[in-house]
Amino acid sequence: xxxxxxxxxxxxxxxxxxxxxxxxxxxxxxxxxxxxxxxxxxxxxxxxxxxxxxxxxxxxxxxxxxxxxxxxxxxxxxxxxxxxxxxxxxxxxxxxxxxxxxxxxxxxxxxxxxxxxxxxxxxxxxxxxxxxxxxxxxxxxxxxxxxxxxxxxxxxxxxxxxxxxxxxxxxxxxxxxxxxxxxxxxxxxxxxxxxxxxxxxxxxxxxxxxxxxxxxxxxxxxxxxxxxxxxxxxxxxxxxxxxxxxxxxxxxxxxxxxxxxxxxxxxxxxxxxxxxxxxxxxxxxxxxxxxxxxxxxxxxxxxxxxxxxxxxxxxxxxxx
Amino acid sequence: xxxxxxxxxxxxxxxxxxxxxxxxxxxxxxxxxxxxxxxxxxxxxxxxxxxxxxxxxxxxxxxxxxxxxxxxxxxxxxxxxxxxxxxxxxxxxxxxxxxxxxxxxxxxxxxxxxxxxxxxxxxxxxxxxxxxxxxxxxxxxxxxxxxxxxxxxxxxxxxxxxxxxxxxxxxxxxxxxxxxxxxxxxxxxxxxxxxxxxxxxxxxxxxxxxxx
Ligand SMILES: Nc1ncnc2c1ncn2[C@@H]1O[C@H](COP(=O)(O)OP(=O)(O)OP(=O)(O)O)[C@@H](O)[C@H]1O
Ligand SMILES: [Mg+2]
Numbered sequence: 001x002x003x004x005x006x007x008x009x010x011x012x013x014x015x016x017x018x019x020x021x022x023x024x025x026x027x028x029x030x031x032x033x034x035x036x037x038x039x040x041x042x043x044x045x046x047x048x049x050x051x052x053x054x055x056x057x058x059x060x061x062x063x064x065x066x067x068x069x070x071x072x073x074x075x076x077x078x079x080x081x082x083x084x085x086x087x088x089x090x091x092x093x094x095x096x097x098x099x100x101x102x103x104x105x106x107x108x109x110x111x112x113x114x115x116x117x118x119x120x121x122x123x124x125x126x127x128x129x130x131x132x133x134x135x136x137x138x139x140x141x142x143x144x145x146x147x148x149x150x151x152x153x154x155x156x157x158x159x160x161x162x163x164x165x166x167x168x169x170x171x172x173x174x175x176x177x178x179x180x181x182x183x184x185x186x187x188x189x190x191x192x193x194x195x196x197x198x199x200x201x202x203x204x205x206x207x208x209x210x211x212x213x214x215x216x217x218x219x220x221x222x223x224x225x226x227x228x229x230x231x232x233x234x235x236x237x238x239x240x241x242x243x244x245x246x247x248x249x250x251x252x253x254x255x256x257x258x259x260x261x262x263x264x265x266x267x268x269x270x271x272x273x274x275x276x277x278x279x280x281x282x283x284x285x286x287x288x289x290x291x292x293x294x295x296x297x298x299x300x301x302x303x304x305x306x307x308x309x310x311x312x313x314x315x316x317x318x319x320x
Numbered sequence: 321x322x323x324x325x326x327x328x329x330x331x332x333x334x335x336x337x338x339x340x341x342x343x344x345x346x347x348x349x350x351x352x353x354x355x356x357x358x359x360x361x362x363x364x365x366x367x368x369x370x371x372x373x374x375x376x377x378x379x380x381x382x383x384x385x386x387x388x389x390x391x392x393x394x395x396x397x398x399x400x401x402x403x404x405x406x407x408x409x410x411x412x413x414x415x416x417x418x419x420x421x422x423x424x425x426x427x428x429x430x431x432x433x434x435x436x437x438x439x440x441x442x443x444x445x446x447x448x449x450x451x452x453x454x455x456x457x458x459x460x461x462x463x464x465x466x467x468x469x470x471x472x473x474x475x476x477x478x479x480x481x482x483x484x485x486x487x488x489x490x491x492x493x494x495x496x497x498x499x500x501x502x503x504x505x506x507x508x509x510x511x512x513x514x515x516x517x518x519x520x521x522x523x524x525x526x527x528x529x530x531x532x
Contacts, residue, residue, distance in 0.1 A: 087435025
């Protein structure tokens with residue numbers, strides 16, 4: 001668990017604080033997506049968690065321990081860190097970059113070699129193809145994968161990821177997000193994930209922490225944020241289409257009316273698809289409902305009425 | 321032009337002076353590296369960085385004074401001979417080394433240093449394994465510049481009794497023997513080239529593979 005208590009940071013010479021009295025908890029095994037406009041203090045918060053920046057006031061605890069009591073270099077070796085600009089060492093090969101922290105921790109070479117192979121494979125790279133290459137010989141996507149592999153090297157329970165997929169095109173980004181979420185299902189790491197893209201935050205975050213001008217504006221699950229934006233800033237960030245986004249967060253099987261019998265005539269969607277997918281199918285084919293299947297087996301139906309009611313209820317929770 | 325005299329100068333008269341000259345180059349160069357490199361490193365540390373401008377201004381000023389004047393300034397204190405020549409040449413060699421040390425280390429990108437620190441490298445590890453290695457090519461350019469500069473400037477040492485190849489060249493000037501001047505200049509040129517090549521070779525061995 002990562003816990004920030006009333007943390008503030010004023011950089012020397014700066015007029016206003018970059019981070020103002022932020023309190024935040026990231027539970028074990030959860031991803032907290034830190035989102036907000038450029039310059040709102042996201043990177044500063046991450047850097048206060050691994051002591052690259054010392055808080056002006058307040059405290060930070062990792063697994064209940066005050067980080068100010070730890071040796072900063074040892075602390076950092078135990079926290080996976082993916083920096084915003086990737087920051088691979090240009091004079092080291094891919095495998096040397098990935099081996100950085102294991103070497104600092106004096107792992108035996110045999111174990112390091114095994115670990116490198118395992119990691120490169122996990123992040124979806126061809127070990128033999130890339131291990132001897134230098135960073136300048138890699139594509140942006142490959143570099144970001146290696147940035148992630150390097151952070152995972154000693155299997156740290158806590159990870160700080162600063163726009164880890166920021167420097168690639170949208171298609172590669174979607175793939176990296178999916179792959180990472182899949183890894184996280186088994187890793188169950190405690191992660192602070194910075195992004196300035198609300199869609200990415202919705203997708204990656206178990207919780208979302210929205211920042212603006214150094215303040216923490218709202219902290220909650222994606223659904224809470226969509227359903228009850230704390231103020232107009234959050235509302236703007238979430239966008240006009242928050243109803244649709246809510247549907248993206250819920251599976252068809254959750255909303256459908258179960259129906260054991262019948263055939264999949266007309267249009268159908270899969271039970272594990274998002275409700276947004278079902279809506280798209282309805283709109284595209286101008287129908288009022290779709291059949292829900294699990295593989296080929298019909299399990300229910302989802303109607304336009306149900307979707308409308310769901311969005312309306314979720315949206316009005318804010319009022320109530 | 322007396323080709324016999326030219327050859328005699330080249331092959332018999334000069335060799336002892338070549339060794340003297342080598343000493344007049346290597347000693348000041350070594351001293352300059354020992355002084356200017358740490359100065360350069362200190363001036364890139366966050367806590368001393370603000371002095372960099374002032375120190376470099378002093379070193380720059382030192383560079384604009386003609387070497388002969390530097391030697392003349394030290395004449396009353398140190399007299400004639402090898403030592404004052406070495407001191408003047410050392411002062412002269414400081415600037416390119418200090419300047420390139422600062423430039424080389426500062427050229428290492430903040431992202432890379434932040435990543436190295438963020439992975440848990442100690443400040444010393446960041447300095448030796450990242451900043452120094454990545455800055456080395458630029459630092460070496462400074463050392464090579466100073467080396468070549470010193471090979472030429474060391475000719476003036478002969479004027480204060482410091483000997484070296486200057487003794488041959490100034491003899492040629494005093495006795496109107498162009499053969500001596502020509503032979504002396506040729507040797508100095510060769511020395512400069514050889515020294516530069518040797519330093520490049522040394523650099524090749526220290527540098528990480530992909531920077532070569
Ligand atoms: N080392 C520093 N010294 C002085 N000011 C700093 C320093 N680092 C950050 N700041 C300032 O603190 C504020 C917050 O910066 P920060 O890097 O945390 O923003 P961010 O939310 O990560 O932005 P981005 O999305 O652009 O990365 C900015 O105004 C920035 O100028
Ligand atoms: Mg940032």
